[in-house]
Amino acid sequence: MSEALLPDPVSVTVRAPAKINVYLGVGKVRDDGFHPLETVYQAVSLYDDVTVTAAEEWAVTLLADGDHVDGSAVPDDDTNIVVRAGKALAAHHGIERAAEIEIRKTIPVAGGMAGGSADAAATLVALDRLWNLDTSDDDLLALAADLGSDVPFALVGGTATGTGRGEVVTPVDDAGTWWWVVVFSDEGLSTPSVYGAYDLLEGGDHDYRVRPAMLDTLRHPEDNPDGLPMFLYNDLEDAAFYLRPDLQTTAEAALECGAATTLLSGSGPTMLAMATDADHAREVAGRLAGRGYTRTAVAHGPVAGAHVVAYG
Known part of the structure; x- marks a missing residue:
């Protein structure tokens, strides 16, 4: 069967990594309340898995994978960053759709490893595939930057520099493990x-x-x-x-x-x-x-x- 004849997926699961900052330089706070940053991000092998399924209304379920994950402070309504990511993607394409989003979480909450940003990036990729939108990389990165400073890097992964608030990401060749x-x-x-x-x-x-x-x-x-x-x-x-x-x-x-x-x-x-x-x-x-x-x-x-x- 050719790829064009394959049925649309019922669900899509995307894995996104935690980030660390192997370098984080912070400048003086600006008039807009943000601090200019220069950072070197590195994506590490601690992951969240996000599964999206087509639905009539937005819904979020969180599954904590490990006793170091406290999901009690993670909202399950429209204020969750994954729903905001989904709505932003739909608005970008001028469509009205929703999804059930399940987050299997290994990255700690409020742990400085950008777990929420990883979930948002995973949601953008998962819904793009679920809805067959073929969003360009540049547009995904722009949507990610609007959601949060660390979200673009969660899309890119690897090792990269971050400038501005951290949202301007430039990959770095990294030959090490x-x-x-x-x-x-x-x-x-x-x-x-x-x-x-x-x-x-x-x-x-x-x-x-x-x-x-x-x-x-x-x-x-x-x-x-x-x-x-x-x-x-x-x-x-x-x-x-x-x-x-x-x-x-x-x-x-x-x-x-x-x-x-x-x-x-x-x-x-x-x-x-x-x-x-x-x-x-x-x-x-x-x-x-x-x-x-x-x-x-x-x-x-x-x-x-x-x-x-x-x-x-």
């Missing part, structure tokens, strides 16, 4: 509160641009195999530690357990412990578990952005 122990927190951390503390403590009056040498290390890790840890940086880390001193304690514990270095994920509260390879990551995770840090995951990057995994 980088390993992380992801240390989840028992409670979320509000992004606005972290930026507020940053303004109070730092203010952004410094050179926050990405260092070219860091991008060279990503492109050619064989020339400097131990070089990436020296470039890992997050301007929001001190602010998050100010609000949550326990996160600094977690970072110190990870170093004592053998991590090459540590890094706050985005605006937190998830902490990252960098490892040299998969075995080292599992070793660090095991040592952390012995200290009571049992809510961890081993992940690697870079990985692909939002992509279809099933048609139903």
Whole structure:
């Protein structure tokens, strides 16, 4: 049977990765209330799966996959970013349609890993396939940018720089495979509160641009195999530690357990412990578990952005 004769799918499942910021530089708050950013994103192997099914009305169901996922604060109505993504896509094409959206969530909520952004990106791709819209990549990226600063990167995946509010994404050649122990927190951390503390403590009056040498290390890790840890940086880390001193304690514990270095994920509260390879990551995770840090995951990057995994 030719592809043109295949029936329209009843459902589509798209997988989207968590993001980390291996570099996050934050400038002084602008008049519009946003902070200019320069960041290096990396998509890592911690995923949410979003399944969309044609329906008469919008509906959202969340399935928490792991005890580190607290879905109680995730709305199940039209305020959810996945419904906003679906409505934006329909409006872009001038159509009136709806869908049931099921989110199987592994990325922590309010964890600084852009789980909501990943879900929005997955929804855009899934509904585009479900409705056979053939939306151009440029239009999908524009819709994504309107939804949130991290949504375009969730579409692109891999490793990329982000400028503006983070929504202007430029892929970076990354020849490495980088390993992380992801240390989840028992409670979320509000992004606005972290930026507020940053303004109070730092203010952004410094050179926050990405260092070219860091991008060279990503492109050619064989020339400097131990070089990436020296470039890992997050301007929001001190602010998050100010609000949550326990996160600094977690970072110190990870170093004592053998991590090459540590890094706050985005605006937190998830902490990252960098490892040299998969075995080292599992070793660090095991040592952390012995200290009571049992809510961890081993992940690697870079990985692909939002992509279809099933048609139903």
